[in-house]
Amino acid sequence: MSDKLNITINGFQVSVKKNTTILEAADEQGIRIPTLCYHKDLCIAGNCRVCVVEVVGQKRLSAACATPCEEGMEILTNSLKVRNSRKHIIELLLSEHNADCTKCYRNGNCELQELASEYKIMTQDFIELVPLKNYTIDAFSPSIIKDDSKCIRCQRCVRTCAELQGVNALTVSHKGDKMKITTFFEKNMNQVVCTNCGQCVNHCPTGALVEKNYIEEVWEAIADPTKHVVVQTAPAVRVGLGEELGLPSGSRVTGKMVSALKRLGFDSVLDTDFTADLTIMEEGTELLTRLKKALVDKDENVALPMATSCSPGWIKYIEHMYPEFLNNLSTCKSPQQMFGALVKTYYAKARNLDPENIVSVSIMPCTAKKFEAYRPEMHDSGYRDVDYVLTTRELAILIKQAGLDFNKLDEVKYDRLMGESSGAAVIFGATGGVMEAALRTAYEIVTGREVPFENLNINPVRGMEGVREASIKIEKPAKEWAFLDGVELKCAVAHGLVNAKAVMDAVKSGKADYHFIEIMACPGGCLGGGGQPIPTNPEIRQKRAEAIYAEDSDMPIRKSHLNPEVAKLYKDFLKEPLGEVSHHLLHTKYTKRERY
Amino acid sequence: MANSYLLKRADFIFRNENDWEKILSNSIKKKPADLINELISSELKGRGGAGFPTGLKWKLTSEAKSDVKYVICNADEGEPGTFKDREILSKVPYKVLTAMAVCGYITGAKQGFIYLRGEYKFLEEELYKAIDEFEYYCKEIKLEFKINIFMGSGAYICGEETALMESMEGRRGEPRNKPPFPSIEGYKEKPTVINNVETLAHAYTIFKEGAKKFYDLGVQYSRGTKLFSVSGDTPKPGIYELELGMSLQDFVYEFGDGDTKAVQVGGASGFLVPRKKFKDAAIGFQGKLTGISLPTGGSMMLFNSSRSMFNVLDNYLEFFREESCGQCTPCRVGCQQLLLGIKAVKRGDKPASYLDKLMRLTETMQLTAKCGLGQSVANSFSSIVENFREEMIY
């Protein structure tokens, strides 16, 4: 039996694989069928109905996204019947929609707006439903604003939160005209299990879910002559930002980004990668210490596996869902928060600045980092450690507002003191990167030799598989690590909270005996973060990942422990990993949270 | 043919000869293929909505490859003013249970469910008693078949077969995309036969009396009898079993109050037939004016000249606006626009020609809505607006 089907699309004969949907078949022929509820990351909903097409001989139109091709099908994607129906549907959506595009955060990057423009919906014959709706705006979360008046009820957010994240913070409630997207008991977003990961924001086609932006606050700080404004940029921003500024996915724009930040008026442009390297020193030492306690001291209370703590979405998730495992989390703050604590202490002292006058801004691929910066425990410098967190998208807005022609900018290097980094730090931006960076350093500390992988590329922990496992056998360790001789270090990597759940359930049931697990809340890791450019999909994330690994390969230093600025930091300030100062500034504790 | 057809009452469904044990044990001595052929040649069509041929439905599931299959009896009966399924389940539950078990025997399903409308909770205890006795007998004749009751959640849309399955699986009752159809991928993604209560009761009759007896009743494309819930301006409201295919004229002679202005055939999702067209309308699956379906409840509502057709339509639209599951655009927003639209025309806020725009909207809803609810709003809307346009405007 052939696995091909013969169909015609708009009169042209084509042959497609079995189980191809009409939407995919048309796409292969270069025919775009408009969609709204469809998203490559998600299961098919088939509820918006803008993708309807005509299948000759059938009484009704078919949703292209949800209908598999069948032998002999004659499909019309642009017949008059199709056009009229589609136009009707767009008009209906707009009649229920608060379409004040000029005041909307997604103006210019909105799937509904694009469709309305494409179909030239110039009038509104239907009755405006918006005034009858009692729409509300929920702006209580420090990360996310939910504006129901912009919602087209495509349920992409609901599917995202359930399928990618396994959180189910968002659900559908009510039916008929009252049907809406809501939370448990219609509580505000800051009162529910929401992890602030922002994946729903990244997957929303409209302005109904957006990040809470701090653009004006940052402009004000820059304009204030009494303030010294420091900015740090996370690893994944440099492989995403270009997309917002007209470059293809996977463009590496590190140098241009630094240049742009300087032109925007930041007093010092520094790199979160620096504290990523620092994280490896602290977290690697923490792991080895835990292993020693478990293997040598036979301490039963040591919590293993140890889990990474760089992803604040993951942190909030485990606080809600697996509070009994909080001791398994590394006590290390995320690189952003380590950076914030150091800027107002170490950096202030070295540059002879009053920390009172420092404004610390971070550019993150992440909306959960906004929440993280706002956590009450993140004031270890004596001030709020990170004042404002902007997403990659917000940075692009600053750049556009400043009128910079991004492509024409020259490539500039980060400022010094907390601007130097290694290739191990930049891969923090991809799933598996923290694991790889930690192994590069820990293995070398323990054995005195480089990890046994070609070019330091630990391929088993790379890739986009939801959960990946690897183990590395420690042989001939240095004297002080003799207890690790022959130990097979078992690791797991997961990205997307639904995969985190799989790993945690395996740990909980005793099925898994990992020593170390890396978990990132977002699909693909930070490069697919909730603050990255929209759209996102598997191909785009793949391109960003390739760019990240290319950045790593091109770095002169590829291992965190060789970062000279980190060495200097220990020498001048911290003294040693897990030392007293570190303990105070770089480590944190976690809070059990309710599960709704 | 419909014109000269005379009203005939029938009595199959509620006639109870307490012979279910015999019918069951005899049926499972026959070959599944023979039973299916019997059903197919009776031309029984589903009494729950879409009028799909029941024999074919069972055949599809019997041919589907799977170790696990299910039979579901749809007793959600959500259409306002209908309660024929309730009557069947309380008066002749064994007929329904037997038909489910025979269906299980034919298709290979070993588990059956009755999806019982929330408001019918009071039937649950009696039904479980019947199920206990029934399962005991199945064991005796070595037929492996269990039946459970699943209580519905009270939403009209949960009567739609795939929304019903979603709700049984613990999710929100929203219709699924079709294909896949339940016969191949239904409850828990397993091949599932889902039938209306009344359909199963007719299947019992066919297993008992043979296909021919059923086929000989009714007219072409509409064989057998059907329960109707007669309501509205009638001196004799109630449930009646009637042969299919009778003319609406005959029906009105029998049930009207002498001043019948119009009859709504098939409830809110059905069609309104005005007096001048009674002669031309037959009550069946392919009635000229009533489209191809004979929707859910077999509801027949009579209106006399005191009724405002605007109010009638207004009520139906209000019902749809609330009972739409709300997931798909044409239905969720369309229902709101239709309801507000006719009010605006009535008030004079929109010109009479706005009704034509709304008629085109119902066409779009029919073409593009995801399930039968949104697709059938056009039926009552267009038949009422076309026939009583003045009443909509003035």
Ligand SMILES: Cc1cc2nc3c(=O)[nH]c(=O)nc-3n(C[C@H](O)[C@H](O)[C@H](O)COP(=O)(O)O)c2cc1C
């Ligand atoms: C909105 C809607 C509501 C429905 N409600 C019912 C119902 O209450 N009972 C029922 O048997 N079928 C109902 N149906 C029809 C079912 O989807 C399905 O077609 C039927 O259960 C199949 O059984 P049958 O072949 O025996 O008719 C409904 C359909 C729609 C679209």
Ligand code: SF4
């Ligand atoms: S969500 Fe889109 S269509 Fe709606 S107001 Fe914003 S930009 Fe305009």
Ligand code: SF4
């Ligand atoms: S919030 Fe956005 S993603 Fe969610 S249903 Fe509304 S429009 Fe769709």
Ligand code: SF4
């Ligand atoms: S931010 Fe993340 S956890 Fe919160 S609702 Fe959105 S997808 Fe769910």
Ligand code: SF4
């Ligand atoms: S047609 Fe109506 S009831 Fe059916 S799926 Fe769409 S919104 Fe829900």
Ligand code: FES
């Ligand atoms: S994209 Fe197909 S129905 Fe929404």
